[in-house]
Amino acid sequence: MKSQQKILPNIYRDSVALMQISSKLCDLPGVIQASAIMATAANIELLLEAGLIKKAIEPAPNDLLIAIQGDDDKSIAVAFDQAEEKLNEAPSTTSNGNAAALAPQSIEMALDEFPEAQLALISCPGEYAGAEAKKALQLGLDVMIFSDNVSFEDERALKELAIDLDKLVMGPDCGTAILNGVPLGFANVVAKGDIGIVAASGTGLQQVSCLVDQLGAGISQAIGTGGRDLNAKIGGLSMLKGILTLSQDSDTKVIVLVSKPPSSEIAEKVLAEASTCGKPVVVNFLGADLATLKGENIYPVETLEEAAHTAAQLSKEDTPSSGPLPRHSVKPAEIKKIAQTLSDSQKYVRGLYSGGTFSYEAMLLLDQEIGPMNSSSPLNAEHKLNDIWSSTGNTIIDLGDDLFTRGRPHPMIDHRLRNDRILQEAEDPETAVILLDVVIGHGSHNDPAGEMVASIKTARKAANKIGNNPAFVTFVCGTHGDPQNFAAQENKLRDAGAIVLESNAQAVRLTSDILLAVGETK
Amino acid sequence: MSDTLNVINVGLSSFADAVTGAGGQAINVNWRPPADGDIDVGNALAGLVNNQIIDAANRIAFDKYLNAQPVLEGIGRAGDVLPSMGERTILHAGPPIDWQEVCKPVHGAIIGAILYEGWASDEKTATELLKSGEVTIDPCHHHSAVGPMAGITSPSMPVLIVTNTTDGNKAFTNLNEGLGKVLRFGANSEDVIKRLKWMQTTLADVLNAALSSAEGIDVKTIMAQALYMGDEVHNRNAAATGLLLKQLVPHALRAKMDADDVATAIEFIAGNDHFFLNVSMAACKAMLDAAHGVSNSSMVTAMARNGVEFGIRVSGCGDQWFTTPAPIVDGLYFPGYSIEDAAPDLGDSAITETAGIGGFAMAASPAIVQFVGGTPADAIARSKEMLPITLGRNNALTIPALNFNGTAAGIDIRKVVDTGIQPIINTGIAHKDAGVGQIGAGITRAPMACFTKAVLALAKGISA
Numbered sequence: 011m012k013s014q015q016k017i018l019p020n021i022y023r024d025s026v027a028l029m030q031i032s033s034k035l036c037d038l039p040g041v042i043q044a045s046a047i048m049a050t051a052a053n054i055e056l057l058l059e060a061g062l063i064k065k066a067i068e069p070a071p072n073d074l075l076i077a078i079q080g081d082d083d084k085s086i087a088v089a090f091d092q093a094e095e096k097l098n099e100a101p102s103t104t105s106n107g108n109a110a111a112l113a114p115q116s117i118e119m120a121l122d123e124f125p126e127a128q129l130a131l132i133s134c135p136g137e138y139a140g141a142e143a144k145k146a147l148q149l150g151l152d153v154m155i156f157s158d159n160v161s162f163e164d165e166r167a168l169k170e171l172a173i174d175l176d177k178l179v180m181g182p183d184c185g186t187a188i189l190n191g192v193p194l195g196f197a198n199v200v201a202k203g204d205i206g207i208v209a210a211s212g213t214g215l216q217q218v219s220c221l222v223d224q225l226g227a228g229i230s231q232a233i234g235t236g237g238r239d240l241n242a243k244i245g246g247l248s249m250l251k252g253i254l255t256l257s258q259d260s261d262t263k264v265i266v267l268v269s270k271p272p273s274s275e276i277a278e279k280v281l282a283e284a285s286t287c288g289k290p291v292v293v294n295f296l297g298a299d300l301a302t303l304k305g306e307n308i309y310p311v312e313t314l315e316e317a318a319h320t321a322a323q324l325s326k327e328d329t330p331s332s333g334p335l336p337r338h339s340v341k342p343a344e345i346k347k348i349a350q351t352l353s354d355s356q357k358y359v360r361g362l363y364s365g366g367t368f369s370y371e372a373m374l375l376l377d378q379e380i381g382p383m384n385s386s387s388p389l390n391a392e393h394k395l396n397d398i399w400s401s402t403g404n405t406i407i408d409l410g411d412d413l414f415t416r417g418r419p420h421p422m423i424d425h426r427l428r429n430d431r432i433l434q435e436a437e438d439p440e441t442a443v444i445l446l447d448v449v450i451g452h453g454s455h456n457d458p459a460g461e462m463v464a465s466i467k468t469a470r471k472a473a474n475k476i477g478n479n480p481a482f483v484t485f486v487c488g489t490h491g492d493p494q495n496f497a498a499q500e501n502k503l504r505d506a507g508a509i510v511l512e513s514n515a516q517a518v519r520l521t522s523d524i525l526l527a528v529g530e531t532k
Numbered sequence: 533m534s535d536t537l538n539v540i541n542v543g544l545s546s547f548a549d550a551v552t553g554a555g556g557q558a559i560n561v562n563w564r565p566p567a568d569g570d571i572d573v574g575n576a577l578a579g580l581v582n583n584q585i586i587d588a589a590n591r592i593a594f595d596k597y598l599n600a601q602p603v604l605e606g607i608g609r610a611g612d613v614l615p616s617m618g619e620r621t622i623l624h625a626g627p628p629i630d631w632q633e634v635c636k637p638v639h640g641a642i643i644g645a646i647l648y649e650g651w652a653s654d655e656k657t658a659t660e661l662l663k664s665g666e667v668t669i670d671p672c673h674h675h676s677a678v679g680p681m682a683g684i685t686s687p688s689m690p691v692l693i694v695t696n697t698t699d700g701n702k703a704f705t706n707l708n709e710g711l712g713k714v715l716r717f718g719a720n721s722e723d724v725i726k727r728l729k730w731m732q733t734t735l736a737d738v739l740n741a742a743l744s745s746a747e748g749i750d751v752k753t754i755m756a757q758a759l760y761m762g763d764e765v766h767n768r769n770a771a772a773t774g775l776l777l778k779q780l781v782p783h784a785l786r787a788k789m790d791a792d793d794v795a796t797a798i799e800f801i802a803g804n805d806h807f808f809l810n811v812s813m814a815a816c817k818a819m820l821d822a823a824h825g826v827s828n829s830s831m832v833t834a835m836a837r838n839g840v841e842f843g844i845r846v847s848g849c850g851d852q853w854f855t856t857p858a859p860i861v862d863g864l865y866f867p868g869y870s871i872e873d874a875a876p877d878l879g880d881s882a883i884t885e886t887a888g889i890g891g892f893a894m895a896a897s898p899a900i901v902q903f904v905g906g907t908p909a910d911a912i913a914r915s916k917e918m919l920p921i922t923l924g925r926n927n928a929l930t931i932p933a934l935n936f937n938g939t940a941a942g943i944d945i946r947k948v949v950d951t952g953i954q955p956i957i958n959t960g961i962a963h964k965d966a967g968v969g970q971i972g973a974g975i976t977r978a979p980m981a982c983f984t985k986a987v988l989a990l991a992k993g994i995s996a
Contacts, residue, residue, distance in 0.1 A: 020928070023930070027930075027936055112913075112916060113561075113562040114559065114561050114562060115564070115952055115953060116561065116920075116947070116950040116951045118581060120540045121540065124538065128538050130539070130542060133547060138565050138571070141566070141574045141575050144578040148581050148583070149581065149582050190536055190556070191536075192536070192555065193554055194537075194550070
């Protein structure tokens with residue numbers, strides 16, 4: 011049996027707290043008796059009487075005295091360690107009840123509370139988003155920046171910082187992503203699978219992931235880069251990182267890249283990374299000359315729909331689809347019938363989009379088959395509308411563009427702007443086809459079809475009044491897992507007399523066929 | 533990749549719902565633009581968050597603060613013991629200020645100090661001395677000192693000497709005169725001067741004898757005990773004053789001094805529940821000065837007000853003050869007074885909050901919570917609210933109501949600006965006119981502008 015003591019200078023603890031520590035020490039194996047106590051004269055007397063200390067020591071009321079009697083040196087040493095640990099430990103982080111926990115007021119505070127966090131999703135006003143993203147990266151988080159209005163310089167700096175820290179930056183202006191099966195921002199509920207997407211376009215990512223889901227395949231990760239990532243000023247840093255991430259992800263078998271065509275320098279970098287990543291990469295650079303998209307393991311495609319089909323095929327069969335996809339499911343006789351019901355003045359398409367990439371894809375496809383489309387943001391500047399609020403000839407507009415949304419909610423959330431425009435187009439005797447996209451999923455309106463059918467009906471009545479009967483052509487971008495109920499959305503649109511197709515490409519090609527049939531019949 | 537996603541959501545809270553709906557986990561940040569929306573400060577701050585250089589500096593500064601052992605060693609004459617004070621300087625609370633700019637209570641106290649020193653016999657002559665520059669004023673903080681309210685300290689005044697025995701640095705403070713018509717609220721009548729003279733002679737002598745017999749008194753231990761006895765050791769010092777007196781009395785009695793003098797001195801201390809406030813302040817100053825001057829540290833080492841401006845000092849920013857107009861305290865007022873009568877926030881006593889007590893230890897002091905219009909639950913919430921803006925806990929100063937956790941201590945300017953949580957301060961409220969005295973008490977917050985300015989300065993230093 012041995013006794014030892016230790017003085018911890020200038021540590022004060024309440025006697026109750028010390029008694030608790032003492033009793034815990036007594037419970038330790040090999041400890042006969044133990045006491046942690048303030049070194050007052052009275053307490054020293056007490057320890058002497060208890061035999062815990064052998065001889066009187068100089069009282070020091072501000073010092074804490076630990077005395078331990080044990081079987082051997084080792085047990086005593088363990089007990090001293092325990093005592094010091096107990097003295098230093100924060101007793102409890104939960105309060106005694108009545109004070110509510112403070113909501114985190116910064117990313118750092120949130121991370122203290124939730125150290126398992128992996129990603130910061132930032133949708134604060136754009137002028138603050140860069141700073142929040144920087145903090146998140148420095149705190150070791152991946153970042154998705156939903157906010158827009160972040161400068162090129164800040165975007166570049168953030169993405170360079172992310173490379174240094176081996177983190178992922180999605181955005182700014184990244185509307186959607188799916189990571190580990192969890193939808194972020196405006197995203198759809200898609201099946202898990204082995205297709206990974208890196209997209210500079212939000213609606214492009216949604217279209218590909220939804221079609222993949224409908225084709226019975228699934229998504230491993232869908233990474234958004236933000237619309238400007240492949241700009242020369244940014245250099246495609248997020249897309250390159252995305253390709254690298256997916257190439258290392260064992261759940262990803264096939265990779266899909268979606269973007270507007272980058273400059274040749276950036277395209278070269280991206281294609282080089284893609285062709286050496288060791289996995290098949292389906293590349294949809296909307297509007298790019300497919301012959302320029304070359305490389306080992308590279309599968310260039312023209313449309314988002316084709317991207318989904320090719321990826322699904324590669325996922326299932328290790329070979330790309332053979333032959334072109336059907337244009338759409340509407341029979342020629344049906345198209346002829348539609349064309350015949352149009353009056354002589356009805357010649358043009360009016361595409362009223364809520365998704366920018368859908369609008370862009372429509373312009374590309376129609377440009378090839380019909381001719382240049384007028385637009386608020388046309389493929390070629392000479393076809394820019396003089397007045398974006400009024401269509402002339404063949405017109406495709408993106409109502410989600412800043413030009414239209416200034417001071418208004420996005421048309422995927424608030425349908426008033428588009429509903430007004432639908433009516434306006436129907437009253438125009440030259441409108442033959444009104445082409446519409448319907449985007450569902452998280453973040454979108456909870457019943458977009460419901461919002462639209464009333465205006466489609468009103469628009470048709472208005473058109474009938476002047477002897478016209480425009481065709482309404484549309485598609486729903488979404489999945490059966492989405493909160494809005496995909497089938498019900500399609501049915502509502504069909505019940506209102508709209509022609510509902512499977513994808514934007516199909517809807518556009520049907521529109522093209524109707525316009526061509528009009529040309530033939532008149 | 534893992535099969536779930538844990539998200540910190542900044543902005544639209546509905547995005548968090550989609551995450552949790554899909555089986556991920558999300559926590560919403562209650563986000564507001566940092567730095568009151570100043571984008572330049574926000575960007576500067578972003579560069580400092582989780583910065584390894586600053587974090588390393590803060591560990592050093594915070595350890596210096598934690599390891600400091602303030603011991604009340606004795607009484608000295610201010611002019612003799614305060615570093616570079618000189619014989620014609622009057623010290624005041626808060627950041628530097630021109631004598632013409634000071635608020636009325638401080639002006640009254642400066643005049644009182646000149647009269648007390650005998651440099652002039654009336655207010656007019658005293659003012660001339662200030663005008664001529666023959667008598668100058670300077671912050672207490674520039675001479676290792678602190679003073680409550682006006683903080684006025686002149687060369688002949690007795691000061692308490694507190695030594696940080698760990699690092700050897702000393703801090704000083706004048707002696708607390710009690711309540712009512714007192715110099716620190718700007719009173720300078722004959723009674724006031726007479727009391728100061730008695731303190732200079734009798735009280736100082738008795739204290740000095742007792743302290744020398746006691747061979748110093750450990751201040752941190754008294755603070756720690758007082759926190760268990762209902763003091764927060766800024767606005768409530770009843771227990772701490774008693775604890776100090778308990779230690780002083782036997783030594784004073786043994787000092788073989790005039791029994792009546794000893795009795796009067798003991799009576800004076802016993803009759804003033806705030807006597808320990810100055811001791812507490814000097815101890816806090818000694819602990820924080822130990823932490824001051826660590827390059828690149830973002831730890832606040834002083835918060836102080838001169839009745840016109842509120843100022844802070846930061847460990848890594850040298851002698852710079854970061855100032856902004858002092859707020860008026862919206863507290864509880866004694867009968868007959870209102871916020872209209874209040875002087876802007878005044879005094880060096882926010883050194884206690886800087887050191888993690890006072891408002892930061894509100895949970896220890898239910899009595900004072902009532903005094904400033906809250907409930908004990910509010911007090912606990914306020915003490916907890918300070919944790920996210922501090923570098924850690926001071927486990928030498930624990931609070932029963934916080935489950936015996938240490939007080940939040942070591943204010944980090946980065947965290948204040950990032951969270952928007954302003955340090956809380958318990959304070960007495962002075963009448964805006966000289967000599968009326970304390971007219972209320974309340975809770976105030978250190979103004980954000982001091983911290984945003986400090987962040988800009990620190991960021992500049994880091995990038996340089």
